[in-house]
Amino acid sequence: MRIEKRQVKDRPLTVIVEYPEWNSSVERLIDKISKADLTFTGKADDRTVSIGISDIYYIENVERKIFLYTDKEVFRYDRSMTDIESVVSGTELVRISRTCIMNTAHLKEIRQIRNSHLEAVMDNEEKLIVSRKYLPDIKRIFKGENV
Amino acid sequence: MKKILRDTCILAALMILCVFLISIIWSGLTSEIMLVIKLFGLALILSSINFFIDEVSTLSILSSYIVKYFAVTAIVMLYGFIVGWFFTSNFWMAFIYVGVVAVLGYFLDSFKTKKDVEFINKKIESRKAAKGSV
Structure with missing residues (x-):
């Protein structure tokens, strides 16, 4: 696989995948790229904000309410943990x-x-309890296998 | 090596299953076959309890093994009385049987957890190094 990178100013981030024929590897690659651009719509006070998956530090269920935590902010999210888990798989x-x-x-x-x-110590020094079951x-x- | 061991266990389980299925067809439910079925029932109950404790608790390795030890011993004793393995004179043997398994499980689990944590931290370090070199 050949990888080309080039800076194109004033245009959104664009990924073009060229393939000789469609197969499962191409499908997996496209799925991975699409998931890198996932966004979540969170609510804080009266505003609705679109949060990129890479900005999320962790997602927590507190008394059946879902919260998205970024580096410094917290947003309310209106979906269940099971829904989120299926969206973020891979x-x-x-x-x-x-x-x-x-x-x-x-x-x-x-x-x-x-x-x-x-x-777990996050890079903003926040600490989370990890259950051994999920280790x-x-x-x-980290092995590069999708869960 | 890990794959060979796993495949050996799977193959052995399949062989045992085949031998027992043929024995059931050939000679019916003998006392030996009933013992295996009872052990299977006990394993199913214990696995469910184990899953439940892991799911609801965020205990440390040692605390979770202590909780599991008492829960499992109680179930083994109760099950043992029901199926006729234990009597009032020898019920304390459940403490020893479960204790041996719990101690082995605890050391294996602690070792595996330590190795997994080391692996993850090493990967984070190499990720940091790779980011730094870009």
């Missing part, structure tokens, strides 16, 4: 506990803290 987002989905792109470190609890799923993301 991306860098992965479930880390019953109530939390984390973006591994912003993961700085995983620590084993007191009593062997697991803690293999995180590992799969």
Whole structure:
């Protein structure tokens, strides 16, 4: 596969995929590229904001309400964790506990803290509890396998 | 090596299943076959309990093994009394059977968790290094 990159000013980010024939590899590649551009519509106060998947640090279910956390802001999101999980499958987002989905792109470190609890430290220094049950799923993301 | 071990376990399970199916057809439900069926029933209950504890709790490895140890021992004892494995004189044996499995499971789990954490952190480090070199 040949990769060409070029800067074209004043135009949106464009990816052109040229293929000799359509096959599962091309399909997977296109699916991956499409998912990199996923956006979520979150609400904060009275405003509605479109949040790119790469800006999301983690998604949390707090008393059956879903919240999207970016570096510094929190947004309300009106869908269930199961819906989100199916949308983000194949991306860098992965479930880390019953109530939390984390973006591994912003993961700085995983620590084993007191009593062997697991803690994910994000690159904005926020800490999340990781359930051991989901550790293999995180590992799969870093192995380059889709969960 | 890992693949060979996994394939060996799958093949062994299939062989055991075939042998037992043929034995059931050939000689009916003998006491040995009933024992395997009872063990299968117990394994199903224990796996469900294990899944439930992992799903609802965010306990540490040690705490979750302690909780599981008592929950599993209670179930093994109850099941043992129902199917006639245990009597009032030997019910304490459940503590030993479950204890041995729990200790082995705890050490294996701790080791695997440590290895997984190391692997992930190493990958994060190499990702950082790759980003830095771009």
